Amino acid sequence: MTEQTVITSLQNPRVKALVKLRDQRGRRKTGLFIAEGMRAVERARAANLRIGSIWTCNELLKNTGGLPLGTAPDCEIISVSAAVFNKVAYVREPEGILAVCEPPTWSVDALPTTDASTVDLVAVGTEKPGNLGAMVRTADLAGCRSVVAAGTPVDAMNPNAIRASTGAVFAMPTLSMAEDEAIAYLTDRRVRVIAAVVDGEVPHTRADYTRPCAVIIGPEDKGLSQAWKDAAGRTGGQCVRIETTGRSADSLNASVAAGVLLFEAVRQRRVGGLQ
Numbered sequence: 001m002t003e004q005t006v007i008t009s010l011q012n013p014r015v016k017a018l019v020k021l022r023d024q025r026g027r028r029k030t031g032l033f034i035a036e037g038m039r040a041v042e043r044a045r046a047a048n049l050r051i052g053s054i055w056t057c058n059e060l061l062k063n064t065g066g067l068p069l070g071t072a073p074d075c076e077i078i079s080v081s082a083a084v085f086n087k088v089a090y091v092r093e094p095e096g097i098l099a100v101c102e103p104p105t106w107s108v109d110a111l112p113t114t115d116a117s118t119v120d121l122v123a124v125g126t127e128k129p130g131n132l133g134a135m136v137r138t139a140d141l142a143g144c145r146s147v148v149a150a151g152t153p154v155d156a157m158n159p160n161a162i163r164a165s166t167g168a169v170f171a172m173p174t175l176s177m178a179e180d181e182a183i184a185y186l187t188d189r190r191v192r193v194i195a196a197v198v199d200g201e202v203p204h205t206r207a208d209y210t211r212p213c214a215v216i217i218g219p220e221d222k223g224l225s226q227a228w229k230d231a232a233g234r235t236g237g238q239c240v241r242i243e244t245t246g247r248s249a250d251s252l253n254a255s256v257a258a259g260v261l262l263f264e265a266v267r268q269r270r271v272g273g274l275q
């Protein structure tokens with residue numbers, strides 16, 4: 001039976017422990033993270049994440065229609081006051097529900113083998129969790145096999161990443177590795193590298209995405225290194241450019257660029273009957 005607890009004190013040790021999960025240090029130390037909001041909690045459950053407790057505030061839940069049937073799994077339910085919930089919440093206008101979860105564990109060996117449908121997304125040097133989350137969301141909608149955060153470790157369970165991904169980080173395999181490891185990962189699996197480069201020789205709409213490929217998006221300030229351009233050549237891939245007509249902006253946001261390339265891949269594959 002589901003255990004229920006009531007907490008009203010801001011000084012409660014469990015409240016203080018929960019606040020620490022808002023920071024990466026606390027998440028690393030405990031191996032836990034917070035999924036906040038109705039959608040995030042429901043998507044954590046849909047991804048079969050292990051949920052230790054669900055915290056609710058009846059006063060705030062009234063504004064979102066209340067706790068839906070089936071939302072409370074067989075775990076501890078903690079009811080708190082509005083003052084307590086506002087202290088532990090990350091968003092400015094909390095919905096009155098959050099879950100304390102164990103993060104998903106992804107490994108290269110557990111990913112599906114490369115086949116004709118394979119598309120991966122590699123985000124190189126992405127430092128902002130929100131940008132990574134937005135790219136994971138796009139990758140999920142485009143049917144990608146995995147997302148690789150290469151070069152700069154990014155916490156996919158950061159609240160900004162979760163929110164920007166609309167919970168897609170719970171289900172989309174998201175791996176962190178060094179750039180040379182990422183290149184080896186793709187090369188070993190015979191995945192063609194499609195590298196987004198400002199001066200790429202091929203317009204992105206004329207590149208070939210119909211075979212197993214990985215879209216590589218670099219950091220907005222300096223772009224991709226020569227190593228990625230070389231990897232495109234070695235893997236039979238291409239360096240592509242997104243042609244723009246702007247007058248003052250010199251580049252697209254990384255997550256937008258990822259969307260442009262990934263959905264060109266979706267378009268070509270549908271035209272070719274691959275999706």
